[in-house]
Amino acid sequence: MNFSLIGALQILFKILIFPGLLFVVVIGLFLAGIDRKLVARMQKRVGPPLRQPWFDFLKLLGKETIVPHAANKAVYLAAPVIGFTGLVVMALFIPVFGYSTFSGNGDLIVLLYLLTIPAVALIIGGSASGSPYAGIGISREMVTMMSYELPLIIILLSVARKVGGSALCFSLGQIVNWQASNGCLAFHPALIPAMLAMLLVIPAEVGTQPFDVAEAETEICEGPLIEYSGAPLAVFKLNTAMKMFIMTALFTNLFFGGVSTASLIGAGIPAIALDAVIMVLICIVVTFLSMSLIHAITARFKIEHLFKFYWTVVAGLAALSLVLVWFGL
Amino acid sequence: MSYIHFPVIAVMTLFMGAFLTVVLGRHSKGVRSFIALAASCVSFALIAMLVKPVMIDGEIISYWMGNWAPMSGYAIGIGYEVDQLGLFFALLVVTTILLSAVYSIRYIEKDSSQDFYYVLFLMLSGSVLGLVMTGDVFNMFIMIEIMTFTAVGLTAFRNTSFGAVEAGFKYLVIGSIGSSFTLFGIAVLYGQCHTLNMAQLSAMLYGNHSPATLMAFALMFTGLAVKSYIVPFHTPAADAYTTAPSSISMVFSGMVNKAGVYGMIRLVYIIFRTVDMPSVQTLIVLFGTVTMFIGVTMALAQHDFKRLLAFHSISQIGYVITAAGLCTSLGLSAGLFHAMNHTLFKGLLFLCAGAVLRSTGTTNLDQLGGLSKRMPKTTLCFLVGAFSISGLPPFNGFASKWLVYQAAYEKAVTTGNIFYAFVTVTAVVVSVMTLASFIKVTQAAFFGQLPARLADVEEAPGLMLLPMYIMSLLCVGTGIFYDKVYQYLLDPAVRAAFTVSNYIDRMMGDGYAEAAGVEDVFASNPHFSYWNPVIWLALFVIVFCAAYICVVTSKGSRGQILSDEGGAEDGKYATFFSGEKALPSHVAGSDLFWGFKTDWKGYFRVMEGLHSGIVNDYALYVVAAAAFVVVFTFAFLR
Amino acid sequence: MMMKRRLRNKMMNVNYIASVILVVMGLYTIITKKNLIKVVLGMGIVDYGINLFIVSVGFNDKAGATAPIYNMTELLGQAQATGVTQFFVDPVPQALTLTSIVIGACVDAMALSLVIKLYKQYKTVNTDEIRRLRG
Amino acid sequence: MLKNAIAKSMMRSPWIYHINTGSCNGCDIELVAVLTPRYDAERFGFKLAGTPRHADIVVISGPVTSQSKDRLIRTLAQVPEPKCVVTLGSCPQSGNVFKGSYSVEAPVENFVHVDVAIAGCTVKPEAVIAGLYKAAEILEKKREAMNK
């Protein structure tokens, strides 16, 4: 890495603005707004304005932050920020089709583990708040995590096998490039079950409606978030929105990667911008299919049913895909 | 250069320390501690001085006891041979010994018979150090035996505490069955080859297996597997780690079961050279996968801090065995790296458990809670350990688990065997479950509400915190600079494991290997995917600081941060309790994860039935597994 | 002559068979007997079986096998002269056996002392009742 | 600028925490009705929060039985500032038909400052919307007062 001024500025730009912080935050909150709007429309409601997540975020910034008596102050306040940081850094690993911060080489396993950081931050923060409701909430969050991790890893392995063949390939950049030349993975029949499984994994990862057992506000008073108020809560809400974007972007890269306009209009900033727009459009569709639609038509799972669902139906779909890919389909 | 004497001096220092403790340290606490510390420091220094010649310059030290060098191609004397693999484990051993010795000073100060403690401790240390550096299989057996019965003694050290003697007895029975199998294997091997030297055995056995050597392989494999406590031999380990003093639990998980792992690697890679055989790979990976899965699920069901850690030790050894059993260079690197990391983080966690036990008098997760307010330093160390073992970036557990996944999946795609793909999946799921059970400990012991009983618990003393800090730093450091670790420790060790001819030549004289027709199977260098923890961490720290300042400072337009300074129990700062007056109510260990446990009810019932606590059953598992290994060996090994 | 030799070969195998039988007996004792003392005895029996095996491995039935008191040059010289490499009892297994016996004795002593402690604490030597640590 | 944005958002995103202090459930179901497609209070950013820590507006229904009085006070104390208290229906304001009962602490104003009172027995969802909207405006004013 060349630490000249221009280079440093470029890196700073990448971290803070384009694939990094600002882009993720803006698109994440945008997707969250779209999700709420779509759910409302599907329930025959008008729904909040698209800016609503922004209002929520800003409002929470303006509220008091109360650190409860039983809480461990340092951990309690640091936890949301750790999750936020993890997400921002993770965003740098996800390429916007061709364009990414770290030379297009996001590693799938690294991503898988970075994805756990926000969840762990939520868990540790909830645990540090000292509330018994949070205790139940973190238990559920953890079980949810155990549930979706199994299908997720099988999906990633199927994709890796499809792209890498008989070589080890965990690089997201490589997966995108492969799709650029061989067509989107979504159109390979062997990976369709995996794609469906991934659509079901996203809502659990983000924690939206039928899979939000951890934050069930009607049962366990928002679970881990119970004692949070003010800015830390705002950051947690922001984390959820960012996760929404990151998961859908990951989906896009895994199954619809390589849709680059650079070949049509020539490489350069317009092509990157156009790519970003296309990516956001795909993200909206994925948000609709995986989060809004499921949210609108289902009621919350019980935790044991959630676990069973993921380890049988979703993992079964993913494993089917893995087996199909393995034997050369 | 005189460093060829260092290995032997290091081992003998520890044994001499044990002897001197008996002679001089009976009555004086200071003398005892001094002898233990001095012996550990000396051996640490001696081993550390070997890093330069062995690891960096690539030399292999061979040392013949009484200068009884091999004649006419027959090695009759006992030889010490320190290659990179041995030194790698020796480094783990001496680090563990040193830190444990420092920790012990304050930890066991209230116990009686401390002189026996130090005698046994130093003998255990010396035996394990001797085991990883010896070049003689029978010497290895003797070291295993010394290790076993000193370990038993230390397990039952606090013999009035709950179940300590029982654990010691089970450990002894299972351990001695394992030793017997090892000895039986050695005897069969000797009957076939008439030598006990590893290098010579390796040269003789290369591509030259008779039924007798297969039998020997099966028996020695079982014996060493018992020593590394993989499933189904893990039962006494869980008990022993629970009841032993924490400084000793750390030694157990840090080096005693590593000794077994070392023995298995030595056996498979060097002595029998069965690395190339897919059936052996399948056998080991199968054992490893089952181990990591059963270990972690049992850990999820535990209510005792140390017992939970014990089952995690078993589970993590499963990772090591799985990775090493893949028999690729990437796999072995992953295995060794994970072994090293396991020593660091599990030692750290056991030390934290010890600090908790010393301060609160219990390790029952249902009785603890909220300790982070009283023991913040221990909590910090625990969190580092817990995140390391759960494999969160950028801690070391992540780096090694990541290598394990890569290795397993590389094996899967290169061989086209879907079994290894499912091994990878299991490894990832086990990792998540590990995280789950450490979340359980975090919630049950360190966060949540502080029970009134523990309101004036005190932080562990500085001398106990010191090893914890060191290990925490090592956990973070090896995670971030894992490429350096790979370059200076893992790569030489892996090369040593694969380049057997070098090993044989150094021991038996140049040209011996070639004469015996030994070929190296060293695979290409493992390649890593892109993961740069340094940049990542720098980014993380920068963004974290910025965001933290933005969120937490109560300047300007944002809402204030109010925290309870006065200590009022009720009102604004009380925990929300549905409006009720906040009662001390803590979600303890056994209450967590019931949603998961109900789904796995049948499994847990069976598992609890199997871990019956009856020593006969445990012996039965050992014998049955040994039978399985023997049958498998004869059926599939060619 | 052939008969006798075969018989002697068979006789030679007796100690191997016996050692295996001893090991199996020992393991059987450990697995089935519910009395702690019997379990310790089983461990001892396994040890004896293995010791027998090691000694047998070292035993050489060829003619002229004597106690192994030679130095290397004598040994090599004779080997070169006669072309027979193995004509004395292998000393190494005996050393091994001795060591093994000592270790076995240590282990048994340790086990018995633990049994005494266990009996004091649990007031029983039945393995079915000594299971505080389980699950 | 941020201050103004926050104050504006304060009105656009009020989260509600509902406390039932012995209500007959009439007002409670009307409050829930506000979130149904027909009335859809989410248009204005209203959302039911699960815990007082997240709440901006606390809605009280019921005649404050003596059992619930302490709980009410405690829960209200846990709501971070700026906050608004809205009473739903007649009961919290006066005790309604339970007035004078030995177990009713009726006028909630005796121990809690009420910002907005919505009358009705039960209240009509439209009235709830209007009342909550008014409360949201008060929130914004409170936040602006904090800015100064």
Next chain:
Amino acid sequence: MILPFLREASKNLFSKPSTEAFPAAPAPAKPNYRGRISYDPEKCVNCGMCKKVCSPAAITTEIEEVEGGQKITYHFDLTSCTFCGTCQDFCDEKAIVLTDDYLMVAENKEDLIVSGSRIKPVVKGKLTCDTANCIYCGLCARNCPEEAITVDRATKSWTVDHDKCIQCGKCISKCPKKVLSFAEPAPEGVIFGEGCVYCGICAKKCPVSAITVDRATKSWTIDRDTCIKCGQCVKNCPKKALSMGPIEE
């Protein structure tokens, strides 16, 4: 589609939302909705029926003596009302109406109190019945809010308890024969009754010295013009021989 919810959701996505545009457009209440109370004090006769039937005691009255009569104020506390409408049903004068205005939202509690007052001229006399024309139908008794009237048809008796009567005039309006009326009040004064022992305490207590007692002649006289009807004499009479009452001129 297999999933009915899925079908419903996708249908809704492309159809108009069923949300009412309430704050933007007014939403009239449904017929017979009982909302904010409107009170017409001019119609009110101060019978108090509403107060009597109000279960949460949301209605309070204030009576103030002003020049030219009593100022009667009715307060309807909407924060206490159950909107049952019973007061409306019982108000014969239709002075109370529950309107369909449901937006009863206020920051101050005072804004939610409906009040009205009127000045009621003073009624002079007591309720009397022209028993000659009375048919003893009992309507007056039935409609009396204070149950002050008792009518017995069998014995043809009509009695009124003047202490209970609040002079609302309801009975007068209900009377089919128009025989009830408020008579001119008879002049009141101290009445000399049986049992006097001529102790003279009354004379001593009288603030205006209107009473003269002569023990010797056993005579008791009162100067009606001076008497202010304070009742001190009645109160202090040891033999309870004095009382207040109508006096025949």
